[in-house]
Amino acid sequence: xxxxxxxxxxxxxxxxxxxxALGFVLVLNAAGAVNFAHGDLVMAGGMLAVALAxxxxxxxxxxxxxxxxxxxxxxxxxxxxxxxxxxLPLRGRPHVxxxxxxxxxxxxxxxxxxxxxxxxxxxxxxxxWGGTVALGPLVVSVQSLAILAVAALLIGAQQWVFARxxxxxxxxxxxQDPEMARACGIPVTAMILATFALGTAYAGxxxxxxxxxFFVTPTAGGDLILKAYIAxxxxxxxxxxxxVVGALLIALFEVGVSAVLSYPVALGALYATLxxxxxxxxxxxxxxxxxxxx
Amino acid sequence: MRRFxxxxxxxxxxxxxxxxxxxxxxxxxxxxxxxxxxxxxxRNGALLALKQAPAGLTVAADVVDTGTSPEAAVxxxxxxxxxxxxxxxxxxxxxxxLAMLPLAKDYGLPLVTVSGTASITEQGNPWVFRFFPGxxxxxxxxxxxxxxxxxxxxxxxxxxxxxxxxxxxxxxxxQFQKLxxxxxxxEGVDTSAxxxxxxxxxxxxxxxxxxxxxxxxxxxALFIRQAAAHGVGVPIVAGSAMHQPSTAALLEPAELKGxxxxxxxxxxxxxSPEVEAFTAAYRGAFNAEPDAFALAQYDGVRMVLDAxxxxxxxxxQVRDALAKGTHxxxxxxxxxxxxxxxxxxxxxxxxDGKTRVPALVKRYxxxxxxxx
Numbered sequence: 247x248x249x250x251x252x253x254x255x256x257x258x259x260x261x262x263x264x265x266x267a268l269g270f271v272l273v274l275n276a277a278g279a280v281n282f283a284h285g286d287l288v289m290a291g292g293m294l295a296v297a298l299a300x301x302x303x304x305x306x307x308x309x310x311x312x313x314x315x316x317x318x319x320x321x322x323x324x325x326x327x328x329x330x331x332x333x334l335p336l337r338g339r340p341h342v343x344x345x346x347x348x349x350x351x352x353x354x355x356x357x358x359x360x361x362x363x364x365x366x367x368x369x370x371x372x373x374x375w376g377g378t379v380a381l382g383p384l385v386v387s388v389q390s391l392a393i394l395a396v397a398a399l400l401i402g403a404q405q406w407v408f409a410r411x412x413x414x415x416x417x418x419x420x421x422q423d424p425e426m427a428r429a430c431g432i433p434v435t436a437m438i439l440a441t442f443a444l445g446t447a448y449a450g451x452x453x454x455x456x457x458x459x460f461f462v463t464p465t466a467g468g469d470l471i472l473k474a475y476i477a478x479x480x481x482x483x484x485x486x487x488x489x490v491v492g493a494l495l496i497a498l499f500e501v502g503v504s505a506v507l508s509y510p511v512a513l514g515a516l517y518a519t520l521x522x523x524x525x526x527x528x529x530x531x532x533x534x535x536x537x538x539x540x
Numbered sequence: 541m542r543r544f545x546x547x548x549x550x551x552x553x554x555x556x557x558x559x560x561x562x563x564x565x566x567x568x569x570x571x572x573x574x575x576x577x578x579x580x581x582x583r584n585g586a587l588l589a590l591k592q593a594p595a596g597l598t599v600a601a602d603v604v605d606t607g608t609s610p611e612a613a614v615x616x617x618x619x620x621x622x623x624x625x626x627x628x629x630x631x632x633x634x635x636x637x638l639a640m641l642p643l644a645k646d647y648g649l650p651l652v653t654v655s656g657t658a659s660i661t662e663q664g665n666p667w668v669f670r671f672f673p674g675x676x677x678x679x680x681x682x683x684x685x686x687x688x689x690x691x692x693x694x695x696x697x698x699x700x701x702x703x704x705x706x707x708x709x710x711x712x713x714x715q716f717q718k719l720x721x722x723x724x725x726x727e728g729v730d731t732s733a734x735x736x737x738x739x740x741x742x743x744x745x746x747x748x749x750x751x752x753x754x755x756x757x758x759x760x761a762l763f764i765r766q767a768a769a770h771g772v773g774v775p776i777v778a779g780s781a782m783h784q785p786s787t788a789a790l791l792e793p794a795e796l797k798g799x800x801x802x803x804x805x806x807x808x809x810x811x812s813p814e815v816e817a818f819t820a821a822y823r824g825a826f827n828a829e830p831d832a833f834a835l836a837q838y839d840g841v842r843m844v845l846d847a848x849x850x851x852x853x854x855x856x857q858v859r860d861a862l863a864k865g866t867h868x869x870x871x872x873x874x875x876x877x878x879x880x881x882x883x884x885x886x887x888x889x890x891x892d893g894k895t896r897v898p899a900l901v902k903r904y905x906x907x908x909x910x911x912x
Contacts, residue, residue: 248741252737252741256735360576364576364577365572365578366577366784367758367761367786367787367790369790376792377769378769385769387769459734461758461761463758464576465574469732497735500734500735502738504738504739505738505741509728510701
């Protein structure tokens with residue numbers, strides 16, 4: 247029964263990580279460069295939810311649910327601003343320029359959050375309500391179930407948009423070969439901006455969901471960008487399904503392996519696995535893309 | 541490093557100011573980075589003490605953010621030393637303190653801090669004064685409460701894998717051994733760990749009679765929340781992070797029921813009219829709840845100001861007053877042990893499940909005996 251309980255916890259954590267990794271890989275594909283501010287954008291989503299919550303809690307029974315679309319929209323706008331300021335002016339330059347500019351954006355977000363909210367950990371409201379429910383012998387937090395549902399919904403929606411809609415095909419074309427896409431009449435810059443908006447909106451959703459169960463601090467982004475990077479490396483650089491699988495694998499190590507061994511050993515095992523994958527299968531588990539790692 | 545616009549001359553120009561030369565106490569603390577929460581408390585405690593300086597003293601205070609790098613702290617100290625300095629409120633970050641100590645010795649500047657890092661008072665440097673009890677004090681109280689008051693002999697110890705966590709865990713183990721208690725489980729948890737159910741599950745499998753935590757703020761709250769969700773009935777005695785009002789704010793009062801914690805002080809719990817006045821003044825000045833760091837730094841600066849009010853005008857005279865004197869502060873009575881360790885008391889607080897304000901349940905002074 248303990249194994250089931252831990253599996254459920256691991257799945258919920260992996261689902262939140264998957265949202266983080268998904269936003270990261272979308273921008274990576276569209277822009278061809280790593281957005282090192284992505285972890286801090288997740289943090290910003292959490293802080294945004296914390297800041298908006300008091301204005302909604304008083305008249306809405308499930309403030310987290312009401313906040314979710316608001317956070318998605320506002321974070322999408324932030325994503326546009328980030329791409330405008332930190333990507334577009336530099337996209338003709340060497341990739342390292344974009345790395346540095348996104349690192350700068352991350353530091354600005356961290357210090358901005360610290361100045362506005364202080365350094366203490368804060369909790370966003372739950373998506374529906376707090377507490378737990380009993381599923382037979384299992385005790386499951388309602389928020390964990392909500393994370394699973396929202397992650398499944400957003401990932402499913404993203405897959406549907408990419409596979410079945412014209413804008414999705416344009417986004418994919420831009421990600422696969424921007425020059426050819428431009429030659430075909432696709433507005434590549436607009437597609438890149440849309441991807442930044444979408445990826446950052448996903449970061450915001452992840453931030454809102456994580457900030458309830460695991461709290462949020464201004465410095466929380468550093469750990470999250472590392473996990474997103476590892477997830478994408480394990481899953482396959484540029485692979486969207488790979489990012490999701492990589493995120494679930496990280497959560498499996500954090501929850502499953504640490505339940506058998508210890509957390510430090512689980513972390514060591516995760517990095518050892520990463521090294522093995524890099525050596526034995528450098529393209530990652532779903533290594534369809536042959537993009538250069540940053 | 542960020543320099544603030546406060547060279548606020550906290551002009552306490554009480555009628556008949558006796559001294560033309562202001563008492564200059566630069567406040568060099570981490571206001572950004574991973575220690576910004578505690579550093580802000582440290583700053584606020586210092587500023588409140590300066591604001592309430594004894595009549596007749598004119599006080600000046602530059603506040604400088606040292607971030608988290610040793611270089612920034614050293615630079616801040618070098619810049620502060622450019623003017624006559626009475627004493628320095630120095631960073632609570634151990635690595636910054638270790639970097640500042642040689643410079644403080646060269647310049648002859650008393651460093652008044654609430655850093656918990658044991659080694660800062662083991663350098664043979666006569667210019668450092670720590671107004672927060674070190675792990676040797678707080679963990680002694682922690683272990684004694686578990687063993688002597690709760691009568692538990694099979695603790696499971698869960699600690700952070702940081703230097704803070706490992707140092708506290710080593711002290712806990714030593715204290716438990718002295719008290720004849722044998723930990724049945726011990727495990728370090730990384731600060732990035734999101735789900736603590738694995739460690740809770742393993743700890744409970746070892747059949748402990750108490751869960752002893754030495755974790756940072758968010759992991760403490762996470763552990764307690766998950767333990768409550770899974771109906772863990774074993775009592776929890778946490779480290780000082782639990783007493784911080786910002787930690788309790790992350791949890792519902794019901795989740796805190798029965799949880800206890802060690803700390804140097806808990807100003808929000810009251811205990812005396814003076815402490816309640818401090819808490820009210822702190823809330824009024826900073827719109828925040830004070831914690832033990834704020835109160836300890838307040839006490840430290842008050843001791844400096846009292847020395848100045850009694851005629852200590854130079855840094856050396858202030859150092860001598862701190863090294864040889866006794867100060868009845870709000871949290872405890874402070875006196876140096878010869879190495880600059882000024883604080884030798886700790887308290888235990890417990891939550892009743894109805895509010896987020898803990899009650900003081902036990903006080904340990906000088907670790908020679910418990911006095912309720």
